[in-house]
Amino acid sequence: xxxxxxxxxxxxxxxxxxxxxxxxxxxxxxxxxxxxxxxxxxxxxxxxxxxxxxxxxxxxxxxxxxxxxxxxxxxxxxxxxxxxxxxxxxxxxxxxxxxxxxxxxxxxxxxxxxxxxxxxxxxxxxxxxxxxxxxxxxxxxxxxxxxxxxxxxxxxxxxxxxxxxxxxxxxxxxxxxxxxxxxxxxxxxxxxxxxxxxxxxxxxxxxxxxxxxxxxxxxxxxxxxxxxxxxxxxxxxxxxxxxxxxxxxxxxxxxxxxxxxxxxxxxxxxxxxxxxxxxxxxxxxxxxxxxxxxxxxxxxxxxxxxxxxxxxxxxxxxxxxxxxxxxxx
Numbered sequence: 257x258x259x260x261x262x263x264x265x266x267x268x269x270x271x272x273x274x275x276x277x278x279x280x281x282x283x284x285x286x287x288x289x290x291x292x293x294x295x296x297x298x299x300x301x302x303x304x305x306x307x308x309x310x311x312x313x314x315x316x317x318x319x320x321x322x323x324x325x326x327x328x329x330x331x332x333x334x335x336x337x338x339x340x341x342x343x344x345x346x347x348x349x350x351x352x353x354x355x356x357x358x359x360x361x362x363x364x365x366x367x368x369x370x371x372x373x374x375x376x377x378x379x380x381x382x383x384x385x386x387x388x389x390x391x392x393x394x395x396x397x398x399x400x401x402x403x404x405x406x407x408x409x410x411x412x413x414x415x416x417x418x419x420x421x422x423x424x425x426x427x428x429x430x431x432x433x434x435x436x437x438x439x440x441x442x443x444x445x446x447x448x449x450x451x452x453x454x455x456x457x458x459x460x461x462x463x464x465x466x467x468x469x470x471x472x473x474x475x476x477x478x479x480x481x482x483x484x485x486x487x488x489x490x491x492x493x494x495x496x497x498x499x500x501x502x503x504x505x506x507x508x509x510x511x512x513x514x515x516x517x518x519x520x521x522x523x524x525x526x527x528x529x530x531x532x533x534x535x536x537x538x539x540x541x542x543x544x545x546x547x548x549x550x551x552x553x554x555x556x557x558x559x560x561x562x563x564x565x566x567x568x569x570x571x572x573x574x575x576x577x578x579x580x581x582x583x584x585x
Contacts, residue, residue: 326531
Protein backbone atom coordinates (compact mmCIF):
# COMPACT_ATOMS: atom_id res chain seq x y z
CA UNK A 257 0.00 0.00 0.00
CA UNK A 258 1.26 3.48 -0.86
CA UNK A 259 1.87 5.60 2.20
CA UNK A 260 0.80 9.20 2.70
CA UNK A 261 2.86 11.93 0.99
CA UNK A 262 4.72 12.83 4.19
CA UNK A 263 5.31 9.38 5.66
CA UNK A 264 7.68 8.11 2.97
CA UNK A 265 10.15 10.77 4.03
CA UNK A 266 10.69 8.99 7.32
CA UNK A 267 12.71 5.77 7.71
CA UNK A 268 10.76 2.53 7.92
CA UNK A 269 10.53 1.44 11.54
CA UNK A 270 9.39 -2.14 11.17
CA UNK A 271 12.35 -4.10 9.89
CA UNK A 272 15.83 -4.47 8.49
CA UNK A 273 16.98 -5.01 4.94
CA UNK A 274 19.58 -7.67 4.14
CA UNK A 275 22.16 -6.58 1.57
CA UNK A 276 24.14 -9.45 0.04
CA UNK A 277 26.96 -8.57 -2.33
CA UNK A 278 30.61 -7.76 -2.75
CA UNK A 279 32.84 -5.77 -0.44
CA UNK A 280 35.94 -4.32 -2.04
CA UNK A 281 38.49 -1.58 -2.11
CA UNK A 282 38.19 0.64 -5.18
CA UNK A 283 41.40 1.92 -6.72
CA UNK A 284 40.02 4.85 -8.76
CA UNK A 285 42.08 6.57 -11.46
CA UNK A 286 41.28 9.43 -13.84
CA UNK A 287 42.69 9.52 -17.36
CA UNK A 288 42.79 13.11 -18.76
CA UNK A 289 41.94 12.03 -22.29
CA UNK A 290 39.72 9.68 -24.26
CA UNK A 291 40.29 5.94 -24.55
CA UNK A 292 39.02 5.96 -28.13
CA UNK A 293 41.95 8.15 -29.22
CA UNK A 294 44.42 5.42 -28.24
CA UNK A 295 42.73 2.34 -29.67
CA UNK A 296 43.68 1.63 -33.27
CA UNK A 297 41.08 -0.53 -35.05
CA UNK A 298 43.72 -2.27 -37.18
CA UNK A 299 45.59 -3.29 -33.98
CA UNK A 300 42.57 -4.42 -31.99
CA UNK A 301 43.92 -8.00 -32.01
CA UNK A 302 47.05 -7.01 -30.06
CA UNK A 303 46.14 -4.22 -27.64
CA UNK A 304 48.94 -3.04 -25.35
CA UNK A 305 48.09 0.37 -23.93
CA UNK A 306 49.42 2.29 -20.95
CA UNK A 307 47.50 5.31 -19.64
CA UNK A 308 49.16 8.02 -17.56
CA UNK A 309 46.50 8.95 -15.00
CA UNK A 310 46.12 12.32 -13.31
CA UNK A 311 44.25 11.26 -10.17
CA UNK A 312 44.40 8.21 -7.90
CA UNK A 313 42.39 7.37 -4.81
CA UNK A 314 41.88 4.21 -2.78
CA UNK A 315 38.29 4.10 -1.59
CA UNK A 316 35.90 1.89 0.31
CA UNK A 317 33.64 0.09 -2.15
CA UNK A 318 31.89 -3.09 -3.18
CA UNK A 319 28.23 -3.25 -4.12
CA UNK A 320 26.88 -4.32 -0.72
CA UNK A 321 28.90 -1.66 1.07
CA UNK A 322 27.80 1.08 -1.32
CA UNK A 323 24.10 0.14 -1.25
CA UNK A 324 24.08 -0.31 2.53
CA UNK A 325 25.81 3.06 2.98
CA UNK A 326 23.05 4.88 1.09
CA UNK A 327 20.36 3.01 3.03
CA UNK A 328 22.03 4.00 6.30
CA UNK A 329 22.28 7.65 5.22
CA UNK A 330 18.52 7.55 4.65
CA UNK A 331 17.92 6.13 8.12
CA UNK A 332 17.27 2.50 7.21
CA UNK A 333 18.77 -0.54 8.97
CA UNK A 334 20.89 -2.42 6.42
CA UNK A 335 22.63 -5.64 7.44
CA UNK A 336 25.43 -6.75 5.12
CA UNK A 337 25.93 -10.38 4.14
CA UNK A 338 29.38 -10.60 2.54
CA UNK A 339 32.94 -11.86 2.80
CA UNK A 340 36.13 -9.85 3.35
CA UNK A 341 39.79 -10.40 4.06
CA UNK A 342 42.31 -9.72 6.79
CA UNK A 343 42.74 -6.11 5.62
CA UNK A 344 39.09 -5.20 6.22
CA UNK A 345 39.19 -4.08 9.89
CA UNK A 346 39.16 -0.31 9.41
CA UNK A 347 36.49 -0.50 6.72
CA UNK A 348 34.32 -2.71 8.97
CA UNK A 349 34.59 -0.26 11.86
CA UNK A 350 33.78 2.65 9.54
CA UNK A 351 30.62 0.96 8.23
CA UNK A 352 29.48 0.20 11.77
CA UNK A 353 29.98 3.86 12.63
CA UNK A 354 27.64 4.84 9.77
CA UNK A 355 24.80 2.69 11.12
CA UNK A 356 25.37 -0.41 8.97
CA UNK A 357 25.04 -3.77 10.73
CA UNK A 358 28.28 -5.67 10.09
CA UNK A 359 27.80 -8.92 12.06
CA UNK A 360 26.93 -10.71 8.82
CA UNK A 361 30.35 -9.97 7.30
CA UNK A 362 32.62 -13.02 7.51
CA UNK A 363 36.34 -12.29 7.69
CA UNK A 364 38.82 -14.75 6.16
CA UNK A 365 42.24 -14.15 7.65
CA UNK A 366 43.97 -16.08 4.85
CA UNK A 367 42.49 -13.84 2.15
CA UNK A 368 42.58 -10.16 1.22
CA UNK A 369 39.47 -8.15 0.47
CA UNK A 370 38.44 -7.95 -3.18
CA UNK A 371 39.88 -5.00 -5.09
CA UNK A 372 38.52 -3.12 -8.09
CA UNK A 373 40.81 -1.06 -10.35
CA UNK A 374 38.81 1.57 -12.26
CA UNK A 375 40.15 4.02 -14.84
CA UNK A 376 37.74 6.69 -16.12
CA UNK A 377 38.34 8.90 -19.16
CA UNK A 378 37.01 12.39 -19.86
CA UNK A 379 33.86 10.99 -21.50
CA UNK A 380 33.10 8.90 -18.37
CA UNK A 381 34.03 5.68 -20.17
CA UNK A 382 35.57 3.18 -17.78
CA UNK A 383 38.04 0.30 -17.93
CA UNK A 384 37.85 -1.94 -14.88
CA UNK A 385 39.86 -4.84 -13.51
CA UNK A 386 38.66 -6.84 -10.52
CA UNK A 387 40.55 -9.17 -8.16
CA UNK A 388 38.07 -11.37 -6.30
CA UNK A 389 40.07 -12.08 -3.13
CA UNK A 390 37.78 -13.15 -0.29
CA UNK A 391 34.73 -12.68 -2.51
CA UNK A 392 35.31 -16.15 -3.94
CA UNK A 393 34.23 -17.53 -0.55
CA UNK A 394 30.82 -15.82 -0.62
CA UNK A 395 29.11 -19.07 -1.61
CA UNK A 396 29.84 -20.31 1.90
CA UNK A 397 27.39 -17.77 3.32
CA UNK A 398 23.69 -18.48 3.78
CA UNK A 399 20.98 -15.90 3.38
CA UNK A 400 18.62 -18.23 5.24
CA UNK A 401 20.93 -18.19 8.25
CA UNK A 402 21.25 -14.40 8.01
CA UNK A 403 17.46 -14.09 7.95
CA UNK A 404 17.22 -16.28 11.05
CA UNK A 405 19.64 -13.92 12.80
CA UNK A 406 17.53 -10.93 11.71
CA UNK A 407 13.93 -12.20 11.89
CA UNK A 408 12.53 -8.72 11.33
CA UNK A 409 14.21 -8.42 7.92
CA UNK A 410 11.58 -7.41 5.36
CA UNK A 411 13.51 -7.51 2.12
CA UNK A 412 16.78 -8.78 0.65
CA UNK A 413 18.95 -7.06 -1.94
CA UNK A 414 21.10 -9.52 -3.91
CA UNK A 415 23.84 -7.48 -5.56
CA UNK A 416 26.91 -8.52 -7.61
CA UNK A 417 29.05 -11.08 -5.83
CA UNK A 418 30.45 -14.52 -6.52
CA UNK A 419 27.98 -15.84 -9.15
CA UNK A 420 27.25 -19.04 -7.24
CA UNK A 421 26.57 -17.04 -4.10
CA UNK A 422 24.12 -14.79 -5.95
CA UNK A 423 22.12 -17.79 -7.13
CA UNK A 424 22.11 -19.32 -3.66
CA UNK A 425 20.98 -16.10 -2.01
CA UNK A 426 18.11 -15.61 -4.48
CA UNK A 427 17.00 -19.21 -4.06
CA UNK A 428 17.11 -19.10 -0.27
CA UNK A 429 15.22 -15.80 -0.13
CA UNK A 430 12.55 -17.23 -2.43
CA UNK A 431 12.25 -20.35 -0.27
CA UNK A 432 11.89 -18.16 2.81
CA UNK A 433 9.20 -16.04 1.17
CA UNK A 434 11.34 -12.88 1.49
CA UNK A 435 10.95 -10.24 -1.25
CA UNK A 436 14.12 -9.82 -3.30
CA UNK A 437 15.58 -6.93 -5.27
CA UNK A 438 17.95 -8.62 -7.72
CA UNK A 439 20.82 -6.48 -8.99
CA UNK A 440 22.93 -8.54 -11.41
CA UNK A 441 24.91 -5.51 -12.68
CA UNK A 442 28.26 -6.51 -14.21
CA UNK A 443 27.67 -10.17 -13.36
CA UNK A 444 25.29 -10.46 -16.33
CA UNK A 445 28.53 -11.28 -18.15
CA UNK A 446 29.46 -14.16 -15.82
CA UNK A 447 25.97 -15.68 -15.47
CA UNK A 448 24.41 -17.68 -18.30
CA UNK A 449 20.81 -17.22 -19.40
CA UNK A 450 19.44 -20.07 -17.31
CA UNK A 451 21.14 -18.74 -14.19
CA UNK A 452 19.96 -15.18 -14.80
CA UNK A 453 16.37 -16.34 -15.22
CA UNK A 454 16.59 -18.53 -12.12
CA UNK A 455 17.97 -15.69 -9.99
CA UNK A 456 15.31 -13.23 -11.17
CA UNK A 457 12.39 -15.65 -10.80
CA UNK A 458 9.91 -14.35 -8.23
CA UNK A 459 11.85 -11.13 -7.52
CA UNK A 460 10.06 -8.02 -6.36
CA UNK A 461 12.32 -6.00 -8.67
CA UNK A 462 15.29 -6.41 -10.99
CA UNK A 463 17.50 -3.33 -11.44
CA UNK A 464 19.86 -3.07 -14.43
CA UNK A 465 21.27 -0.42 -16.73
CA UNK A 466 20.31 -0.40 -20.40
CA UNK A 467 23.39 -2.38 -21.49
CA UNK A 468 22.81 -5.02 -18.80
CA UNK A 469 19.17 -5.32 -19.83
CA UNK A 470 20.24 -5.97 -23.43
CA UNK A 471 22.66 -8.70 -22.29
CA UNK A 472 20.01 -10.19 -19.99
CA UNK A 473 17.49 -10.36 -22.83
CA UNK A 474 20.00 -11.77 -25.30
CA UNK A 475 21.10 -14.51 -22.91
CA UNK A 476 17.58 -15.48 -21.80
CA UNK A 477 15.84 -14.91 -25.15
CA UNK A 478 13.01 -13.10 -23.31
CA UNK A 479 11.02 -10.06 -24.39
CA UNK A 480 9.56 -7.62 -21.85
CA UNK A 481 6.48 -9.78 -21.33
CA UNK A 482 8.72 -12.75 -20.65
CA UNK A 483 10.80 -10.74 -18.21
CA UNK A 484 7.65 -9.81 -16.31
CA UNK A 485 6.83 -13.49 -15.91
CA UNK A 486 10.03 -13.65 -13.88
CA UNK A 487 9.87 -10.46 -11.81
CA UNK A 488 7.26 -7.90 -10.80
CA UNK A 489 9.28 -4.76 -11.61
CA UNK A 490 12.10 -4.03 -14.04
CA UNK A 491 14.03 -0.85 -13.34
CA UNK A 492 16.39 0.31 -16.09
CA UNK A 493 18.88 3.13 -15.54
CA UNK A 494 20.24 5.36 -18.32
CA UNK A 495 22.87 7.45 -16.54
CA UNK A 496 22.36 11.18 -17.01
CA UNK A 497 19.16 10.46 -18.96
CA UNK A 498 17.43 9.11 -15.85
CA UNK A 499 15.68 5.77 -15.46
CA UNK A 500 12.55 3.93 -16.47
CA UNK A 501 10.43 1.66 -14.27
CA UNK A 502 8.49 -1.11 -16.00
CA UNK A 503 5.76 -2.48 -13.70
CA UNK A 504 4.07 -5.76 -14.56
CA UNK A 505 0.79 -3.87 -14.93
CA UNK A 506 0.46 -0.39 -16.37
CA UNK A 507 2.63 1.95 -18.38
CA UNK A 508 6.36 2.52 -17.88
CA UNK A 509 7.25 5.30 -15.44
CA UNK A 510 9.84 7.80 -16.67
CA UNK A 511 12.18 9.06 -13.95
CA UNK A 512 14.38 12.09 -14.71
CA UNK A 513 17.91 12.35 -13.38
CA UNK A 514 18.40 14.83 -10.55
CA UNK A 515 20.50 17.81 -11.71
CA UNK A 516 24.16 17.56 -10.72
CA UNK A 517 26.02 20.56 -9.35
CA UNK A 518 29.16 19.08 -10.89
CA UNK A 519 30.13 15.67 -12.21
CA UNK A 520 33.29 14.48 -10.52
CA UNK A 521 33.19 10.68 -10.68
CA UNK A 522 30.35 8.41 -11.92
CA UNK A 523 31.64 5.40 -9.99
CA UNK A 524 29.04 4.18 -7.49
CA UNK A 525 26.10 6.15 -8.86
CA UNK A 526 24.27 2.94 -9.78
CA UNK A 527 24.68 1.50 -6.29
CA UNK A 528 23.50 4.76 -4.74
CA UNK A 529 20.45 4.71 -7.03
CA UNK A 530 19.65 1.20 -5.83
CA UNK A 531 19.94 2.25 -2.20
CA UNK A 532 17.59 5.18 -2.71
CA UNK A 533 15.11 3.09 -4.68
CA UNK A 534 15.06 0.33 -2.06
CA UNK A 535 14.60 2.88 0.73
CA UNK A 536 11.46 4.03 -1.08
CA UNK A 537 10.19 0.45 -1.41
CA UNK A 538 10.73 -0.15 2.31
CA UNK A 539 8.60 2.91 3.08
CA UNK A 540 5.76 1.93 0.77
CA UNK A 541 6.28 4.93 -1.50
CA UNK A 542 4.83 4.85 -4.98
CA UNK A 543 7.19 3.80 -7.75
CA UNK A 544 7.69 7.31 -9.08
CA UNK A 545 8.89 8.43 -5.67
CA UNK A 546 11.15 5.36 -5.36
CA UNK A 547 12.77 6.21 -8.68
CA UNK A 548 13.25 9.86 -7.81
CA UNK A 549 14.77 8.90 -4.45
CA UNK A 550 17.19 6.77 -6.44
CA UNK A 551 18.00 9.73 -8.70
CA UNK A 552 18.77 12.04 -5.78
CA UNK A 553 20.92 9.42 -4.04
CA UNK A 554 22.83 8.86 -7.29
CA UNK A 555 23.55 12.53 -7.93
CA UNK A 556 25.24 12.88 -4.54
CA UNK A 557 27.56 10.02 -5.52
CA UNK A 558 28.65 11.50 -8.87
CA UNK A 559 29.60 14.78 -7.20
CA UNK A 560 32.42 13.16 -5.18
CA UNK A 561 35.36 10.87 -5.82
CA UNK A 562 34.68 7.36 -4.58
CA UNK A 563 31.49 5.49 -3.83
CA UNK A 564 31.15 6.37 -0.13
CA UNK A 565 32.80 9.79 0.05
CA UNK A 566 29.58 11.80 -0.07
CA UNK A 567 27.34 12.42 2.92
CA UNK A 568 24.09 14.19 3.71
CA UNK A 569 21.49 14.43 6.41
CA UNK A 570 17.96 13.26 5.67
CA UNK A 571 16.83 16.88 5.80
CA UNK A 572 19.43 17.80 3.16
CA UNK A 573 18.34 14.85 1.02
CA UNK A 574 14.72 15.94 0.99
CA UNK A 575 15.60 19.55 0.26
CA UNK A 576 17.59 18.30 -2.73
CA UNK A 577 14.63 16.12 -3.75
CA UNK A 578 12.25 19.09 -3.61
CA UNK A 579 14.67 21.31 -5.51
CA UNK A 580 14.95 18.69 -8.27
CA UNK A 581 11.36 17.50 -8.51
CA UNK A 582 9.17 19.85 -6.49
CA UNK A 583 7.39 19.16 -3.22
CA UNK A 584 4.20 17.86 -4.85
CA UNK A 585 4.67 14.18 -3.96
